[in-house]
Amino acid sequence: MDAVSIGANIKKYRIEKGIKQSELAEKTGVSANYIGILERGDKAPSLAMLVDIANTLGVTADMLLHGVLNDNYKIKGSLLLDRINALPKKEQDRIFAVVEALIEHAE
16 A cells, blocks of 8 residues: 555645644544654554544545545546536536547547
């Protein structure tokens, strides 16, 4: 398992959520030192810890495993689609038109 990628993702989402290592540690029942070890990629979290961290950060396990899973593009596509769906319809149409044009030229 790629502990470095998982650790980087934990750190990324922790910072995005404005949570300190010590806060994440307290909410997941571990030490701040252990969170640092995970974020540096020195150790991969157990499945139970990964789930606790995901729940605490309000993200999916897929998001924490991004870069590790073989279905990386499926996950990225899903995340992008979520972001696109949050946009106004006019912007969605514009983005989909660009994507469709890119796909046509890629084939």
